[in-house]
Amino acid sequence: MxxxxxxxxxxxxxxxxxxxxxxxxxxxxxxxxxxxxxxxxxxxxxxxxxxxxxxxxxxxxxxxxxxxxxxxxxxxxxxxxxxxxxxxxxxxxxxxxxxxxxxxxxxxxxxxxxxxxxxxxxxxxxxxxxxxxxxxxxxxxxxxxxxxxxxxxxxxxxxxxxxxxxxxxxxxxxxxxxxxxSFAAETETDLFAEQAVLCGGVGQLITAAFETLTEAGYPEEIAYFCCLHEVKLIADLVQSRGLAGMRRSISSTAAYGDATRGSRVIGQPSRDAMRVILAEIRDGRFAQELEAEMQSGQPTLRAWKAAAEAHPLEAVGARVRALMPWLDEG
Ligand SMILES: NC(=O)c1ccc[n+]([C@@H]2O[C@H](COP(=O)([O-])OP(=O)(O)OC[C@H]3O[C@@H](n4cnc5c(N)ncnc54)[C@H](OP(=O)(O)O)[C@@H]3O)[C@@H](O)[C@H]2O)c1
CATH class of the missing domain: 3.40.50.720 (NAD(P)-binding Rossmann-like Domain)
Structure with missing residues (x-):
């Protein structure tokens, strides 16, 4: 292309x-x-x-x-x-x-x-x-x-x-x-990317990893820094150098963990879920569901946002970000 x-x-x-x-x-x-x-x-x-x-x-x-x-x-x-x-x-x-x-x-x-x-x-x-x-x-x-x-x-x-x-x-x-x-390709790929990766995927990955560490007794601040804050550092490397370029820039320890553990986190069940999610986008089921949600006053979204706001990640995030007010400048 x-x-x-x-x-x-x-x-x-x-x-x-x-x-x-x-x-x-x-x-x-x-x-x-x-x-x-x-x-x-x-x-x-x-x-x-x-x-x-x-x-x-x-x-x-x-x-x-x-x-x-x-x-x-x-x-x-x-x-x-x-x-x-x-x-x-x-x-x-x-x-x-x-x-x-x-x-x-x-x-x-x-x-x-x-x-x-x-x-x-x-x-x-x-x-x-x-x-x-x-x-x-x-x-x-x-x-x-x-x-x-x-x-x-x-x-x-x-x-x-x-x-x-x-x-x-x-x-x-x-x-x-x-x-x-085409309008179709832009719409379907955009929806898929925000659901599977950018919003849905990344959000769930961060939350699940944060919960795993804090449930194991590690301090919330450390869990926040390593599972959320540092995502930007890796995302910047991935954007400017690609995945292989990012892997050339990280330690051998990080690279070995990536090589042997990453596909256990995102394994076949996640790939199967991605295919189903894409099918729902392509056949219009997602759009139909969204329309029903909007017409009924967004009950799912409201409940989801309220639960997300109340998650411990938010309180620790506010404390950590207050230490670095320049983060908000982008
Ligand atoms: N957000 C992004 O960065 C992004 C990225 C790519 C594509 N898009 C696309 O760009 C388009 C715009 O999205 P957006 O995120 O820029 O929208 P947005 O920021 O939510 O739009 C806000 C503007 O829409 C006006 N507005 C809201 N409700 C209205 C109503 N009922 N009647 C008249 N005006 C109303 C607001 O008016 P007031 O000023 O009067 O409040 C405000 O000026 C969408 O098609 C979106 O998918 C967005």
Whole structure:
């Protein structure tokens, strides 16, 4: 899979087009500021009474009410939470967007699972940053970029791919790498990675290891440092050098433990569970379950978050992090 070429990431198709960013949260703030700094005509669409209005104005960004914003958009960028997008589209964007405008997403979920079915005259694009909003802005400010995935779901104008490429360039992604994919592949791999590795997998691994050490009588602080705090040191090595590179940088003792014990922790039962989790994502069972959870007021999520907040890891974590206030600076 080759990254897109500079010709495919030409910023020109965005010239003289009005981009409206809906939402000024994690991604919305980063995209709006990056586009402004790339000399794109950008405004922010915010709901009445939005807490984000003051910050937009401090940043010198124009803010419009959702209807006026949608009416003025050549490119409408959906950067409100995924569960809010279908309602925003149905109530504001579908009736107000100009014929042949473009609708751009940073994640394929709602299109892939048909939670939102756009008008057929619209271009429907995706530029999905492979990083959180803070990094999208920070890397741009440093003259770098976060890589991104690009996809076209609907090409009504014939120029959807070029427009998505221009957006990726304006948001700084062309400085790193942009890969063409589909809404389906982006959505399914993103959900799988957050469930199996990034959130679900890593969170359970840390918690189980912390509990194993503290149940065996080791001090909580030591368990916290070696099972949680040091994850970042290894993650940084893995990101910059790969798994083999990380293994070249650790001691022989650590490498031998990795070689002989790692696959006992993540063995066949975990691999079997990963396959089932992927199947649930691909056949839509996960999306159905999530929708039911949201419609019933998030009972599972609420209980899960309350239990996680009350876990001893949190109290010891707060004490340890207070000793190093600079950690919060990233
Ligand atoms: N978080 C990430 O770093 C990340 C990474 C990759 C992709 N994405 C994708 O990027 C998109 C945006 O996610 P996000 O995490 O950036 O969202 P977010 O930070 O949760 O979005 C917050 C913004 O949405 C607005 N908002 C919330 N509820 C609203 C409602 N009911 N009506 C109108 N506006 C509402 C908020 O308005 P107020 O300002 O008025 O509160 C705020 O400006 C999603 O598709 C997500 O999957 C996110």
């Amino acid at each position: 080759e990254p897109l070429t500079p010709q495919q990431l030409d910023p020109a198709p965005l010239a003289s087009r009005r981009v409206v960013v809906f939402g000024f949260g994690a991604q919305g703030r980063a995209h709006a500021l990056n586009l402004r700094d790339s000399s794109v005509d950008v405004v922010v669409g915010l709901r009445p009474g939005s807490a984000s209005r003051a910050e937009c104005e401090r940043e010198g960004l124009d803010v419009l009410a959702p209807e006026a914003a949608a009416e003025s958009a050549d490119v409408a960028v959906m950067l409100v939470p995924d569960e809010v997008q279908p309602g925003l589209y149905a109530e504001i964007l579908a009736p107000c967007l100009r014929p042949e405008a473009a609708l751009l997403f940073a994640h394929g979920y709602n299109i892939h699972y048909r939670k939102l079915v756009p008008r057929t005259d619209l271009d429907v694009l995706m530029v999905a940053p492979l990083g959180i909003g803070e990094q999208v802005r920070r890397q741009y400010e440093l003259g770098r970029g976060v890589p991104a995935l690009l996809a076209v779901h609907q090409d009504a104008s014939g120029g959807a791919q070029a427009l998505a490429g221009a957006y990726a360039a304006a948001n700084g992604h062309a400085r790193a790498a942009v890969f063409a994919t």
